[in-house]
Every structure is written in structure tokens, then in C-alpha cells.
Amino acid sequence: MVLALLLSLSSLAVGAAIDKRVAVPAGYVALSSYPAPHGGWVPEWSESYRKAAGVVANLTLAEKTNLTAGTGIFMGRCVGNTGSALRAGIPQLCLQDGPLGVRNTDHSTAFPAGITIGATFDKDLMRRRGEAIGEEFRGKGVNVYLGPSVGPIGRKPRGGRNWEGFGSDPVLQAYGAALTVEGVQSKGVIATIKHWIANEQEMYRMYSIVQEGYSSNLDDRTLHELYAWPFAEGIRSGVGAAMIAYNAVNGSACSQNSYLINTLLKDELGFQGFVMSDWLAQISGVPSALAGLDMSMPGDIHTIPLVTGQSYWMYEYTRAVLNGSIPVDRLDDSVTRILAAWYQMGQDQNYPEPNFSTNTQDTEGDLYPGAWPESPKGVVNEFIDVQGDHAVVAKEVARDAITLLKNVNSTLPLSLDTTLKVFGTDAEKNPDGINSCADQGCNKGTLGMGWGSGSARYPYLDSPIDGLKSRGATYSFYNSDSFPSNSNPSLDDVALVFVTADSGENYLTVENDHGDRDSSKLNLWHNGDKLVKDVAAKYANVVVIVHTVGPVLLEQWIDLPSIKAVLFAHLPGQEAGDSLMQVLYGDVSPSGHLPYTVPKSEEGYPNSVSLVGFQLGQPQDTYTEGLYIDYRHFNKEGITPRYAFGHGLSYTTFSFSNATITPVTGLTSTPPARPAKGPTPSYSTEIPAASEAYWPDNFDKVWRYLYSWLDKSDADNSAAIGKSTKVYPYPPGYSNKQTPGVAAGGAQGGNPALFDVAYDISVTVKNTGSTAGKAVAQLYVQYPSGISFDTPIIQLRDFEKTKELAAGESEVLQLRVTRKDLSVWDVVSQNWIVPDVRGDYGIWIGGASDALTLKCSTSEGTCESGQASPV
Ligand SMILES: *[C@@H]1O[C@H](CO)[C@@H](O)[C@H](O)[C@H]1NC(C)=O
Ligand SMILES: *[C@@H]1O[C@H](CO)[C@@H](O)[C@H](O)[C@H]1NC(C)=O
Ligand SMILES: *[C@@H]1O[C@H](CO)[C@@H](O)[C@H](O)[C@H]1NC(C)=O
Ligand SMILES: *[C@@H]1O[C@H](CO)[C@@H](O)[C@H](O)[C@H]1NC(C)=O
Ligand SMILES: *[C@@H]1O[C@H](CO)[C@@H](O)[C@H](O)[C@H]1NC(C)=O
Ligand SMILES: *[C@@H]1O[C@H](CO)[C@@H](O)[C@H](O)[C@H]1NC(C)=O
Ligand SMILES: *[C@@H]1O[C@H](CO)[C@@H](O)[C@H](O)[C@H]1NC(C)=O
Numbered sequence: 001m002v003l004a005l006l007l008s009l010s011s012l013a014v015g016a017a018i019d020k021r022v023a024v025p026a027g028y029v030a031l032s033s034y035p036a037p038h039g040g041w042v043p044e045w046s047e048s049y050r051k052a053a054g055v056v057a058n059l060t061l062a063e064k065t066n067l068t069a070g071t072g073i074f075m076g077r078c079v080g081n082t083g084s085a086l087r088a089g090i091p092q093l094c095l096q097d098g099p100l101g102v103r104n105t106d107h108s109t110a111f112p113a114g115i116t117i118g119a120t121f122d123k124d125l126m127r128r129r130g131e132a133i134g135e136e137f138r139g140k141g142v143n144v145y146l147g148p149s150v151g152p153i154g155r156k157p158r159g160g161r162n163w164e165g166f167g168s169d170p171v172l173q174a175y176g177a178a179l180t181v182e183g184v185q186s187k188g189v190i191a192t193i194k195h196w197i198a199n200e201q202e203m204y205r206m207y208s209i210v211q212e213g214y215s216s217n218l219d220d221r222t223l224h225e226l227y228a229w230p231f232a233e234g235i236r237s238g239v240g241a242a243m244i245a246y247n248a249v250n251g252s253a254c255s256q257n258s259y260l261i262n263t264l265l266k267d268e269l270g271f272q273g274f275v276m277s278d279w280l281a282q283i284s285g286v287p288s289a290l291a292g293l294d295m296s297m298p299g300d301i302h303t304i305p306l307v308t309g310q311s312y313w314m315y316e317y318t319r320a321v322l323n324g325s326i327p328v329d330r331l332d333d334s335v336t337r338i339l340a341a342w343y344q345m346g347q348d349q350n351y352p353e354p355n356f357s358t359n360t361q362d363t364e365g366d367l368y369p370g371a372w373p374e375s376p377k378g379v380v381n382e383f384i385d386v387q388g389d390h391a392v393v394a395k396e397v398a399r400d401a402i403t404l405l406k407n408v409n410s411t412l413p414l415s416l417d418t419t420l421k422v423f424g425t426d427a428e429k430n431p432d433g434i435n436s437c438a439d440q441g442c443n444k445g446t447l448g449m450g451w452g453s454g455s456a457r458y459p460y461l462d463s464p465i466d467g468l469k470s471r472g473a474t475y476s477f478y479n480s481d482s483f484p485s486n487s488n489p490s491l492d493d494v495a496l497v498f499v500t501a502d503s504g505e506n507y508l509t510v511e512n513d514h515g516d517r518d519s520s521k522l523n524l525w526h527n528g529d530k531l532v533k534d535v536a537a538k539y540a541n542v543v544v545i546v547h548t549v550g551p552v553l554l555e556q557w558i559d560l561p562s563i564k565a566v567l568f569a570h571l572p573g574q575e576a577g578d579s580l581m582q583v584l585y586g587d588v589s590p591s592g593h594l595p596y597t598v599p600k601s602e603e604g605y606p607n608s609v610s611l612v613g614f615q616l617g618q619p620q621d622t623y624t625e626g627l628y629i630d631y632r633h634f635n636k637e638g639i640t641p642r643y644a645f646g647h648g649l650s651y652t653t654f655s656f657s658n659a660t661i662t663p664v665t666g667l668t669s670t671p672p673a674r675p676a677k678g679p680t681p682s683y684s685t686e687i688p689a690a691s692e693a694y695w696p697d698n699f700d701k702v703w704r705y706l707y708s709w710l711d712k713s714d715a716d717n718s719a720a721i722g723k724s725t726k727v728y729p730y731p732p733g734y735s736n737k738q739t740p741g742v743a744a745g746g747a748q749g750g751n752p753a754l755f756d757v758a759y760d761i762s763v764t765v766k767n768t769g770s771t772a773g774k775a776v777a778q779l780y781v782q783y784p785s786g787i788s789f790d791t792p793i794i795q796l797r798d799f800e801k802t803k804e805l806a807a808g809e810s811e812v813l814q815l816r817v818t819r820k821d822l823s824v825w826d827v828v829s830q831n832w833i834v835p836d837v838r839g840d841y842g843i844w845i846g847g848a849s850d851a852l853t854l855k856c857s858t859s860e861g862t863c864e865s866g867q868a869s870p871v
Pocket of ligand 6: 409
């Protein structure tokens with residue numbers, strides 16, 4: 001595969017420099033924002049910064065630039081490998097995908113995908129899944145986990161990588177992100193929140209020699225209230241790394257958009273870790289450094305990913321410091337950020353080195369496949385088993401995500417003596433082998449995950465058929481996606497039909513879908529609709545099980561009388577079988593809820609969330625729908641979807657009652673003033689001696705490997721420029737003077753007062769049915785009427801899941817809304833403001849976004865059930 005990639009890319013030449021900032025629709029501007037704020041100003045990180053800055057003060061120039069970039073694509077065991085500074089005890093860092101398990105290795109768990117954990121609406125499970133993932137990355141010797149993904153958020157229903165994140169709502173994404181970060185980092189692994197930002201489509205995302213990556217053009221309020229929201233929460237949880245997106249925002253590539261990185265991420269959101277590029281997303285050297293990028297991944301120049309040993313950074317960064325273009329404190333801040341994250345997670349203490357290779361499954365191989373055929377060889381895979389008992393939490397997630405959409409006449413649960421007829425190739429493993437397609441780039445057999453860098457290899461795949469076997473069910477399986485003529489339908493049979501919809505990352509095309517679902521649209525794959533209809537024509541009791549990356553259209557058959565039950569099992573990872581059996585046979589009641597809306601037709605969405613097609617020059621993707629994505633849009637337009645966001649049935653029923661609302665922190669229209677920035681390390685501004693960059697004598701280079709040293713003459717020439725009057729042509733508004741922070745900042749995640757609890761809400765959830773089950777209480781906020789901000793009718797702000805409640809049992813759940821939850825982003829004052837301090841906010845609680853009948857009122861201080869649902 002590596003070779004194929006090398007060959008396919010080697011025909012590319014270095015093109016003329018492409019225009020990096022092109023015209024965008026009127027009104028969208030990419031602001032200049034300099035300098036990059038120094039990190040270290042929040043108390044939670046000060047000790048790590050103290051240690052890191054102490055080391056940085058001792059490093060040579062070449063050691064420092066060595067730490068800010070990868071050593072090249074395929075130049076080490078991991079998907080990203082930084083240079084080291086061994087003299088100071090700093091090893092190479094191993095960066096690896098993510099997000100649902102350790103990519104491209106063995107003896108590791110293929111966890112349920114992000115969308116699946118999102119569908120559980122279970123905070124405790126989100127955290128425990130994160131801990132298990134963290135243990136596996138640590139066990140394989142990975143320093144940096146490339147997850148969680150909260151961008152895309154799922155603005156476009158056809159977007160290829162929505163399934164890597166947690167659902168089409170910022171608050172659901174935010175809890176998914178924050179709890180994954182906390183779980184992973186509790187094991188000492190640095191998590192990476194990605195992709196910053198507005199990376200909502202796969203096609204045309206990348207800059208190439210012929211075309212700029214698309215530009216997402218969006219306004220400031222939408223950015224704050226939707227897209228940046230989950231990043232803020234991940235940062236509040238102390239995430240150690242962030243990855244920028246391939247695309248541009250307002251015409252400026254995310255990898256060098258100074259406003260996005262310097263003002264928003266590092267200042268307003270108080271991000272203390274380091275910012276890395278997505279793989280080959282960097283398109284410049286000096287501009288990206290000035291714009292706040294801290295690490296280039298995997299190190300190579302984007303137009304020549306074939307390994308030629310060329311980089312925008314490494315030796316070029318060394319040169320740019322010597323010639324005075326990149327200020328020394330910018331480099332020092334980047335290195336300090338990287339090392340501070342390393343200390344913050346305790347990686348200076350007994351952290352394992354990588355013991356697997358992302359490049360091969362052989363024991364021995366090229367140490368640097370990119371240096372083929374000259375690479376030294378050695379042991380590259382130690383096959384360490386890191387699974388522990390993580391199958392337990394993986395199965396729990398897969399099970400508790402299963403979302404029952406329809407269940408007529410209690411068709412489910414099944415009884416074990418029912419005769420089953422099972423249809424659809426999705427019920428059984430891919431006959432070619434569960435890992436026969438690299439990066440899961442095919443949809444064959446049980447669909448446990450989408451494709452691309454967000455995939456993992458299955459250690460095993462417990463398929464639905466495996467599950468039926470181990471139950472001892474009576475079933476016949478027709479392993480085809482066409483309805484067979486020989487299934488002998490009988491009236492008492494229950495037919496199970498397995499259907500799928502897949503998507504993934506753009507570098508692989510699967511069945512004509514280029515990452516995004518551009519060709520299949522929101523339809524089931526493999527003629528799934530026809531299979532379901534054919535089965536429904538012959539069987540009276542049909543149960544449809546859908547493995548899907550996101551919304552699919554069910555309209556061709558959902559109302560047929562024989563379609564008795566429908567459930568979404570999302571993307572269960574390796575635990576697709578018994579998790580489903582536990583629900584089908586009623587060991588547990590289903591308790592998943594939709595993390596997105598299922599529409600009746602694709603026409604239901606705003607036009608602006610369609611995929612952007614090929615355009616000469618830079619494709620423009622303009623977010624004219626503003627805040628109105630997914631249910632926010634359907635509600636505004638009064639479009640009844642097939643199944644609303646948050647919908648999910650159980651085998652039992654629940655009531656929500658006896659709610660109370662208690663004011664905690666009094667609201668003011670603007671939040672209390674932020675705390676001042678704490679001290680940051682002081683860095684020298686003096687350009688180091690050229691000798692710090694000289695190649696060591698007799699160094700044994702690896703061919704094409706990226707090094708940070710310069711030839712003596714080269715270093716001396718650069719230093720001479722640095723001492724001359726020649727000045728780099730800095731971008732407009734450039735300055736290297738650190739500034740006090742913006743008003744909306746003040747801590748990790750923003751002004752800490754934004755997270756003050758404004759109201760505590762408690763609600764009693766009672767199991768009013770006759771069988772045990774878990775309920776989810778979803779809390780949506782309705783802003784006061786008459787405010788001057790156009791605001792979605794309802795917005796999810798919190799949720800909690802009960803334990804398993806026996807029939808008749810109740811549990812009191814505690815929910816909360818913060819100041820931020822009741823605020824809007826005011827573009828004029830550049831702050832979060834409460835639009836009507838004494839206004840009546842409706843705090844709606846229920847089991848789905850369209851089933852809200854319990855309302856608390858902030859002005860009355862009371863809660864009442866039996867209200868008409870606001871949507
Ligand atoms: C993009 O342009 C819009 C409209 O001028 C502006 O509100 C927003 O802040 C800009 N965003 C960025 C990241 O530059
Ligand atoms: C920096 O180098 C000095 C002199 O070699 C040494 O004493 C000190 O411990 C080093 N500091 C750190 C943080 O490595
Ligand atoms: C940069 O890292 C590489 C890989 O670990 C190492 O071989 C090289 O010596 C490092 N360079 C410096 C300046 O330390
Ligand atoms: C591989 O992992 C084990 C356990 O995590 C660790 O102890 C060991 O150091 C690693 N192997 C190598 C070669 O680093
Ligand atoms: C310094 O070096 C960098 C990296 O090669 C280059 O981009 C920049 O133009 C140089 N600056 C000057 C003033 O020559
Ligand atoms: C549910 O069951 C009842 C009683 O067997 C039957 O009359 C009714 O038609 C069924 N409803 C549906 C929608 O199948
Ligand atoms: C009502 O809620 C309160 C907590 O707010 C709880 O203490 C009480 O037991 C609940 N009452 C009922 C009848 O569920």
C-alpha cells in the first residue's frame with residue numbers, strides 16, 4: 001500500500017505556488033491576529049510549563065525545531081513521529097489515529113464509533129469508553145491519541161466523517177468530547193481535539209497543486225454557538241493537543257488562519273496545549289508558524305507527500321529563525337507547549353515506547369518505510385495485547401446505543417422459540433475476512449465502523465449471526481442482499497432484515513461514494529430498500545436493523561403494515577452480535593436515542609447543507625443557514641421529520657415529573673470580568689548562534705528523513721540575513737508584542753464565569769411500564785420571546801441517563817444550565833451576553849426533542865408537567 005501511494009504520487013511535480021487566500025463571498029473576512037499568545041497562563045498548567053520551559057531554555061535551535069515537526073511520512077512506527085531531543089531526555093513522540101481504537105494494529109479493541117457513544121446519551125459510559133481507549137493507546141506506546149473528533153459536527157447529513165463524532169448538536173458533541181478527553185488523559189495519553197474547524201465535508205477539503213481546499217464561510221455567532229462549542233468543552237477538560245482542519249475558513253487555510261488559532265483557540269478558549277496540522281494540511285512555513293501552528297504533521301511538504309525529504313519546517317524552520325523571520329519566542333512557545341502537554345500527562349515518567357507499526361503487520365520490516373529501499377530493518381511489531389477487559393465496556397456502549405425507532409404491538413423483544421428468517425449480508429462477517437479492506441474501505445458484511453483514518457482493525461467481529469448462534473436461536477440465514485425465492489415464509493415467522501449505510505474519509509472511494517455520501521445520498525446501500533420491501537411483501541412480522549453512519553431515508557417502507565420494528569444499531573465496532581441479541585431478546589430494554597434527525601426527505605434540509613461540488617478555484621461553502629442545522633432547522637421550518645433528534649423507544653415507559661428549578665448564580669447581561677492571564681515563561685528574543693544548527697560531524701543520515709540541521713554555509717548565510725536589515729514581508733497587522741487576553745477568555749474553555757451554574761434542575765424519572773429499562777432525560781432551553789436575537793426554538797443543553805430502573809422504580813436526576821447555556825454570542829461586544837436577564841427561559845425536559853411536556857420557568861421558579869411540547 002505504501003508503495004502504491006508512492007508511485008501514484010510520484011508523477012506530481014511541485015507546482016507553482018497556489019494563491020493561498022482567494023476571494024470569498026462578500027462580507028466574509030479572515031482577520032489577521034498576531035502574535036500567537038504564549039501558553040502557560042492558567043494555574044492548572046503552570047507546573048508543567050515551569051518544567052517544560054526549563055528544558056526549552058537548555059535546548060539548541062536544531063533540537064527545538066526537531067520537536068515541532070514529524071520526521072516525515074512513513075518515517076517511523078506511528079502515523080506521526082516527531083523528532084527528538086535525546087540529549088535533554090525528550091524522546092520522539094508517537095501520534096496515532098484514533099478516534100475509535102488504535103488504528104492499523106492488532107490485539108486492540110475496535111470500539112463503537114463516536115456516533116454510537118453519542119447515541120447512548122450516557123455520560124458515565126462516555127468517560128469509561130475514553131479510559132479504555134486511553135489504556136490501549138498507552139499500552140501500544142502512543143503518546144498522542146488523534147481524537148476525539150467534534151468537527152464535523154454533522155451539519156451536512158451526507159458528510160463522510162460525521163460518524164467519528166458524537167451527533168449533530170454542539171452540547172452532545174461537547175459532552176462526548178470532554179468525557180473522552182478526560183478518560184483518555186486519565187491514562188497519561190495526550191488527546192487531540194479535531195478538526196478545527198468547519199470541516200463539514202470530505203470532498204475538496206485538501207489544498208493541492210491544482211486547487212485550494214474549500215472555504216467554509218461562516219459568521220462569528222454561528223461559529224461560537226455551534227462549531228466552537230464542543231472545542232471549548234474539550235479545552236475546559238484540559239485537552240493537550242488540537243488538530244487544525246484541511247479546509248479554509250473565510251478564504252484562509254485553517255493551518256495558517258491566525259484569527260482562528262491565535263485569537264479564538266489560544267486566547268479566547270485558553271487552549272494550553274499544542275496545535276498540530278492535519279496530515280499534509282500545512283501549506284506554508286513562516287506564515288503557519290506566525291499564525292500559531294505548533295507542530296507540522298507528518299512533517300512533509302503538502303504537494304509532495306511522496307517522501308523526498310522536504311519540509312516547510314524542520315531545517316526550514318531553523319533557517320527562518322536564524323534569518324530573523326520567525327521570532328525565537330514563537331519557536332520557544334511551540335516547543336514549550338508540546339513539552340508542557342508531555343509533562344502534564346506525566347509522560348516523563350516510565351512512558352512506554354511504541355511497540356507496533358502502523359505500516360506493516362510483519363514482525364520485522366523497514367524501520368523507515370519512507371526510506372525504501374535504503375531503510376535499515378528491524379523488529380517493528382511486538383504484538384502487545386492491550387485489550388484488557390475493554391470488550392465489556394465496548395459491548396455496553398454498543399448495546400446501550402441501540403435506538404428503537406418503531407415497535408408495533410410489542411413485536412420486540414423476541415422470544416427464543418420464535419422462528420427467524422434472517423436477510424441481508426450485514427448480518428454476517430465479510431467472507432473475505434474482517435480486515436480484508438485497508439482502513440475498512442469497503443462495505444461488505446457487518447458494518448461496524450465507517451472507513452478511513454478513523455477506523456481500526458477488528459481483533460474479532462461478533463456478528464449478529466454469531467449472536468443468534470450463541471443464543472441458540474432457531475433461524476435461517478439468507479446471506480444475500482436480494483430476496484431469495486427459497487425462504488418459505490410462514491405466518492408466525494419473524495423476519496430480521498439487516499441493512500446499512502456507510503461513509504468515510506475522502507482518500508478512499510467506496511462504491512462510488514467519495515468519503516461523503518455523494519453517490520448513495522441518504523439511501524440505504526446495496527438496494528436495501530428493495531430488500532426490505534421484498535421481505536415485507538412476504539412476511540407479516542418484519543424487524544429492520546440498520547447499521548448506519550448517520551441519517552438514512554426509511555420512507556419507502558417504514559409505514560408498511562408488516563414492518564413491525566425498526567432499530568438503529570449505529571456502528572457497534574467489534575461487538576455487533578451479543579449487544580444486539582441482548583436487546584432483541586429483551587435481556588435489556590433499548591435505551592439509545594437518535595443523535596441526529598431522521599428526515600422524511602432530503603428536501604427537508606436547507607439547501608446550503610448540500611455537498612459543495614467541483615468549482616474552478618476554491619470551492620465556496622457558505623453557511624447561510626447559520627444556527628439552523630439538524631433539528632434547529634426542522635423545528636424552525638415546522639417540518640415534521642420521520643424521527644426527531646433524541647427519539648428512542650424502550651420496552652417500558654417512563655414519566656418525568658416532580659421537577660424543581662433552583663437558581664444558583666444570579667444572571668447579569670454580561671458575565672463578570674475574566675481573571676487576568678497568569679504569568680507565562682519568559683523567552684529570549686536573541687537569535688541563537690548559527691552553530692546550533694550545524695550538522696554534527698559524520699552523522700549517519702537516513703535517506704529522505706527530515707532533519708532540523710543545516711549545512712554550515714547555509715546556517716551562516718541565514719544568520720547573516722538575520723543580522724542584516726532585510727525584513728520578512730509580514731502579513732497585515734503583524735506584531736510580536738503579547739497582548740492581554742480578550743474579554744470572553746480567562747481560563748481553559750473561556751471566561752470561567754460562563755460555566756457558573758445558573759439553575760439546578762431536578763426531575764423524577766419513573767418507570768411506569770412493566771419491564772426494567774433506562775431512561776434519558778433531555779433538557780432543552782427555549783429563550784425568552786421578544787429578545788433581539790433570532791434563536792432556535794429549543795436547544796439541547798444537558799442530559800442524564802438513569803440507572804436501570806425496575807418496573808415502578810424511580811430515580812431523581814440532577815440537571816443544570818450554565819450562564820453560557822442561556823447566553824448568545826454578541827458579535828458587537830465580542831462577548832457572551834444573556835439577552836434578557838429577567839426574561840422567562842423555558843427549561844423543557846423529556847425523552848426526545850419532540851416529546852417535551854415538562855416545563856420549568858426561570859421567572860416563575862416553578863415546573864409543570866402536561867405542557868404542550870414546544871415543537
Ligand atoms: C468570517 O467572516 C464573518 C463575516 O464577516 C465574520 O463574522 C467571522 O468572524 C469571520 N470568521 C473568521 C474565523 O475569520
Ligand atoms: C539545563 O542545563 C543545566 C546545565 O547543563 C543543568 O544544570 C540543568 O539541570 C538543565 N535544566 C533542565 C531543566 O534540564
Ligand atoms: C532529531 O530527531 C531525530 C529522530 O529522533 C534524531 O535522530 C536527531 O538526532 C534529532 N536531532 C537533534 C538536533 O537532536
Ligand atoms: C511495548 O509495550 C509494553 C507494555 O505497554 C512496554 O512495557 C514495552 O516497553 C513496549 N515495548 C517497546 C519495545 O517499547
Ligand atoms: C528565512 O527563511 C525562511 C525559510 O526558508 C524563508 O521563508 C524566509 O523568506 C527567509 N527570510 C528572509 C528575510 O530571507
Ligand atoms: C396489533 O395487534 C392487534 C391484536 O392482535 C391487531 O388487531 C392489530 O392490527 C395490530 N396492530 C398492528 C399495527 O399490527
Ligand atoms: C421529588 O423530588 C425530590 C428532589 O427534588 C425528591 O427528594 C422526592 O423524593 C421526589 N418525590 C417523588 C414523589 O418522587
